[in-house]
Amino acid sequence: xxxxxxxxxxxxxxxxxxxxxxxxxxxxxxxxxxxxxxxxxxxxxxxxxxxxxxxxxxxxxxxxxxxxxxxxxxxxxxxxxxxxxxxxxxxxxxxxxxxxxxxxxxxxxxxxxxxxxxxxxxxxxxxxxxxxxxxxxxxxxxxxxxxxxxxxxxxxxxxxxxxxxxxxxxxxxxxxxxxxxxxxxxxxxxxxxxxxxxxxxxxxxxxxxxxxxxxxxxxxxxxxxxxxxxxxxxxxxxxxxxxxxxxxxxxxxxxxxxxxxxxxxxxxxxxxxxxxxxxxxxxxxxxxxxxxxxxxxxxxxxxxxxxxxxxxxxxxxxxxxxxxxxxxxxxxxxxxxxxxxxxxxxxxxxxxxxxxxxxxxxxxxxxxxxxxxxxxxxxxxxxxxxxxxxxxxxxxxxxxxxxxxxxxxxxxxxxxxxxxxxxxxxxxxxxxxxxxxxxxxxxxxxxxxxxxxxxxxxxxxxxxxxxxxxxxxxxxxxxxxxxxxxxxxxxxxxxxxxxxxxxxxxxxxxxxxxxxxxxxxxxxxxxxxxxxxxxxxxxxxxxxxxxxxxxxxxxxxxxxxxxxxxxxxxxxxxxxxxxxxxxxxxxxxxxxxxxxxxxxxxxxxxxxxxxxxxxxxxxxxxxxxxxxxxxx
Ligand code: GTP
Ligand code: MG
Numbered sequence: 315x316x317x318x319x320x321x322x323x324x325x326x327x328x329x330x331x332x333x334x335x336x337x338x339x340x341x342x343x344x345x346x347x348x349x350x351x352x353x354x355x356x357x358x359x360x361x362x363x364x365x366x367x368x369x370x371x372x373x374x375x376x377x378x379x380x381x382x383x384x385x386x387x388x389x390x391x392x393x394x395x396x397x398x399x400x401x402x403x404x405x406x407x408x409x410x411x412x413x414x415x416x417x418x419x420x421x422x423x424x425x426x427x428x429x430x431x432x433x434x435x436x437x438x439x440x441x442x443x444x445x446x447x448x449x450x451x452x453x454x455x456x457x458x459x460x461x462x463x464x465x466x467x468x469x470x471x472x473x474x475x476x477x478x479x480x481x482x483x484x485x486x487x488x489x490x491x492x493x494x495x496x497x498x499x500x501x502x503x504x505x506x507x508x509x510x511x512x513x514x515x516x517x518x519x520x521x522x523x524x525x526x527x528x529x530x531x532x533x534x535x536x537x538x539x540x541x542x543x544x545x546x547x548x549x550x551x552x553x554x555x556x557x558x559x560x561x562x563x564x565x566x567x568x569x570x571x572x573x574x575x576x577x578x579x580x581x582x583x584x585x586x587x588x589x590x591x592x593x594x595x596x597x598x599x600x601x602x603x604x605x606x607x608x609x610x611x612x613x614x615x616x617x618x619x620x621x622x623x624x625x626x627x628x629x630x631x632x633x634x635x636x637x638x639x640x641x642x643x644x645x646x647x648x649x650x651x652x653x654x655x656x657x658x659x660x661x662x663x664x665x666x667x668x669x670x671x672x673x674x675x676x677x678x679x680x681x682x683x684x685x686x687x688x689x690x691x692x693x694x695x696x697x698x699x700x701x702x703x704x705x706x707x708x709x710x711x712x713x714x715x716x717x718x719x720x721x722x723x724x725x726x727x728x729x730x731x732x733x734x735x736x737x738x739x740x741x742x743x744x745x746x747x748x749x750x751x752x753x754x755x756x757x758x759x760x761x762x763x764x765x766x767x768x769x770x771x772x773x774x775x776x777x778x779x780x781x782x783x784x785x786x787x788x789x790x791x792x793x794x795x796x797x798x799x800x801x802x803x804x805x806x807x808x809x810x811x812x813x814x815x816x817x818x819x820x821x822x823x824x825x826x827x828x829x830x831x832x833x834x835x836x837x838x839x840x841x842x843x844x845x846x847x848x849x850x851x852x853x854x855x856x857x858x859x860x861x862x863x864x865x866x867x868x869x870x871x872x873x874x875x876x877x878x879x880x881x882x883x884x885x886x887x888x889x890x891x892x893x894x895x896x897x898x899x900x901x902x903x904x905x906x907x908x909x910x911x912x913x914x915x916x917x918x919x920x921x922x923x924x925x926x927x928x929x930x931x932x933x934x935x936x937x938x939x940x941x942x943x944x945x946x
Contacts, residue, residue: 372742373742373744373745374740374742374743374757374758376670376743376757376758377677377757377758377759378669378670378673378674378757379670379757381565381673382559382560382565385535385536385539385565386539386543388434388536388539389536389539389540389542389543390438390441390543391417391434391435391436391437391438391440391441392432392433392434392435392441392462392536392540392543393432393433393435393441393444393445393462393463393464394430394431394432394433394462394463394464394537394540394651394652395430395431395432395433395464395465395466396428396429396430396464396465396466396651397429397430397431397465397466398429398466398468399423399429400421400423400429400431400495400497402429402431402466403419403421403431403492403495404492405466405469406419406431406433406466407419407492407493408492409466410433410435410444411491412447413440413443413444413446413447414435414436414440414441414443414444415435415436415437415440416433416434416435416436416491416493417434417435417436417493418433418434418493418496419431419432419433419434419493419494419495419496420432420434420495420496420497420498420532420533420536421495421496421497422497422498422499422500422533422537424500424501424653428650428651428653430651430652431495432533432536432537432540434536441462444462444464445460445462448460448464457626457627459548459627459628459629461544461547461548461628461629462540462543462544462547463544463629463630463651496532496533497533498531498532498533498534499531499533499534499571500533500534500537500571500572500652500653501571501572501653502528502570502571502572506527507523507524507527507528508886508889510523510527511523511524511527511884511885511886512882512883512886514884516772516884517771517772517852517884517885518770518771518772520884520885520886521684521685521687521688521771521772521775521885522684522771524684524687524688524691524885524889525683525684525687525688528570528571528687528691529569529570529571529683529687530563530564530569530570530571530573531571534569534571535564535565537652537654538560538564538565538575538652538654539560540652541575541649541652541654541656542558542559542560542575542577543558544628544630544631544649545558545577545579545620545624545628545658546558548623548627548628549579549581549620549623553581553582555581555582556579556580556581556582557579557580558577558578558579558580558658559577559578559579559580559666560575560576560577560578561576561577561578561662561665561666561668561669562574562575562576562657562665562669562710563576563709564576565669565673566668566669566670566672566673566676567672567673567676567677567683568672568676568683568686568687568690568709568713570687570690570691574654574655574656574657575649575654575655575656575657576656576657576659576665577656577657577658577659578658578659578660578661578662578663578665578666579620579658579659579660579661580661580663580748581616581660581661610643613643613660613661614638614639614643616660617636617638617643617644617645617658617659617660618636618638620645620658620660621634621635621636621645621647624645624647624658625647629651630649630650630651630652631647631648631649631650632647632648632650633646633647633648634646634647635647642659642662643659643660644657644658644659645657645658646658661748661749663747663748663749663753664747664748664749664751664753664820664821666747667745667747667751667753667820668753668819668820670753670757671732671753671755671819671820672713672717674735674755674756674757674759675717675729677759678729678730678759678762678765679720679728679729679764679765681720681728681771681774682716682717682720682728682729684771685716685720685771685774685775685778686712686713686716686717688771688775688885688888688889689712689715689716689775689778690709690712690713691889692845692888692889693707693709693712693841695888695889695890696841698834698837698838698841699712703829704829705829705830705831705833705834706829706830706834707814707827707830707834707838708826708827708829710826711814711816711826711827711830714792714794714816714819714826715778715782715792715816716778717729717794718792718793718794718797718816719777719778719781719782720774721794721797721798722781722797722798722804723767723769723774723777726765726766726767727765727767727797727798728765728767728769728774729765729797730762730797731794731795731796731797731798732755732794732795732797732819733795733796733797734797735755735756735762736754736755736756736795738755738756738761738762739754739755739756739757740756740757740758742757743755743756743757743758751820751821752820753820772849772852772853773853775849776846776849776850776852776853779842779843779845779846779849780846782838782839782842783839783842783843783846785804785805786804786805787813787814787835787839788808789807789808790803790804790805790806790807790808790815791805791806791807791808791809791815791816791817791825792805792806792815792816792817793805793806793817793822794817794819795817795819795822810825812825812827812828812830813830813831813832813834813835814827814830814835814838815827845888848887848888849888852884852887
């Protein structure tokens with residue numbers, strides 16, 4: 315936690331404690347509390363031209379809020395049922411239809427004995443009726459949790475799953491309204507994706523196809539909200555307004571099939587009296603325990619308790635890990651029924667607003683998401699990102715890098731700066747997170763003029779690599795607030811000595827890439843240059859030449875990847891892990907590399923290698939090895 319943020323929290327807690335211990339002074343002190351939130355925290359937006367009203371106006375629901383509300387509503391009306399196979403669909407429909415009205419059914423599996431159907435019902439009352447008609451096995455060693463996570467027992471399998479309904483069971487034959495069983499994927503088949511990418515006719519189409527096939531689909535989204543619902547329901551006995559709100563790539567539009575589920579837990583998500591702008595409207599106030607001065611220790615204890623609930627009581631939740639000393643205490647677990655890795659944090663409202671900001675940026679132009687996906691995919695392939703924490707660049711930072719580049723494109727940016735979005739904010743867009751961070755920016759994206767930039771995905775991706783291959787990371791940092799900004803040059807002056815400085819768009823005194831060390835930055839730069847170089851060659855081909863190369867490849871069976879039969883060309887040359895292996899040898903930092911006058915990479919050994927140069931463009935881009943023989 316930053317010193318500033320700690321100060322704000324301490325000040326806020328301190329004032330609240332003071333207010334509560336001296337009720338007679340509430341009137342005097344409350345305005346001070348408002349002032350603290352409105353003046354101190356809004357300094358985060360120094361430089362923004364937006365006028366933040368002192369009195370909270372009614373929040374205007376944003377398109378993002380509507381999207382989240384719709385998905386939460388679907389989850390509230392859904393149950394997850396483990397079945398024997400997809401063939402159980404009509405029987406399950408018929409059984410459930412005795413108690414409730416079924417809207418849709420989705421099937422997924424990740425092994426023969428892990429087959430599931432998500433059943434969306436007409437109403438939350440329907441879910442209650444189903445749960446009333448469900449039961450537990452009468453074994454003493456089971457924890458009798460009631461939740462919308464169920465399994466469908468074979469007919470005649472004992473008496474534990476007993477129907478409390480007196481209605482007569484319908485036959486399957488009578489299931490005339492049986493909805494079609496929809497399918498989705500919860501794991502990526504890299505081979506299938508690459509086959510589709512390989513059969514595209516242009517590089518830009520490859521980027522589009524990669525995005526379409528690897529982004530979270532409807533089912534992926536539903537199981538995430540259902541997983542959140544399980545935790546939320548478990549806490550609602552004691553906190554009826556508790557909410558587990560997904561954030562991060564599950565909802566920000568940059569989620570890939572199989573991405574983790576980030577959850578922000580809010581124990582009382584009702585609008586507080588302070589937020590509805592009318593402090594005197596409520597006469598009856600709940601008796602509550604006070605959060606002690608050391609709020610952080612209290613939050614750690616609460617998170618510990620959440621970890622215990624997950625571990626001790628909730629079906630399917632395994633591998634619970636509590637990382638309570640982190641800047642933001644976190645509980646990690648695996649939900650076995652949805653095969654999701656989950657990260658729970660407490661009241662992480664700023665991160666929820668960050669997801670909304672990223673979602674808005676992704677919605678402003680249709681090229682943003684495909685580009686972010688491609689860059690994330692590329693970074694994984696060349697092992698710049700890692701599943702384990704460390705000094706590596708994260709997907710989140712990479713996303714900000716792409717957005718920043720799209721703000722800086724010349725002559726026309728693809729995206730506006732955050733400062734522009736803040737200056738366009740309407741009074742109803744005002745948002746302040748629980749810990750006092752101002753997250754006010756334009757929510758109604760229809761008010762943003764479409765970009766005049768008409769570059770292809772191919773050209774933009776090339777531009778991205780070129781931009782960062784020559785970026786002055788030593789002296790400059792990146793700021794989404796500034797974007798293309800003023801005439802002071804690209805980026806902002808780096809405020810500290812971190813090798814990579816990427817300003818947190820909402821808490822501008824924080825660097826989201828603080829973890830990246832000099833060596834990782836160097837690797838990033840080298841990989842960017844290498845990718846730019848490769849793409850430069852691809853772009854040099856005319857459409858006809860590209861087609862020719864493509865057909866040459868199609869007839870050249872030797873180029874087929876041994877694992878999946880996909881033909882490697884274009885985007886695949888950037889993304890192929892096998893190429894990454896070659897590059898590992900080729901690009902080890904500070905050893906076998908020299909950067910020539912044009913900033914391109916050559917191996918020292920290549921300078922002395924007597925390899926015959928193949929001047930045919932086609933064969934250059936057919937294999938990455940062509941680079942190795944190049945002398946500059
Ligand atoms: P993947 O999980 O890798 O698909 O991407 P993600 O965007 O979900 O990243 P991650 O799970 O690491 O983080 C979830 C969210 O937490 C991000 O989308 C950000 O909103 C926020 N976040 C992640 N890293 C940082 C950070 O360094 N600083 C801040 N302030 N927020 C972060
Ligand atoms: Mg995530």
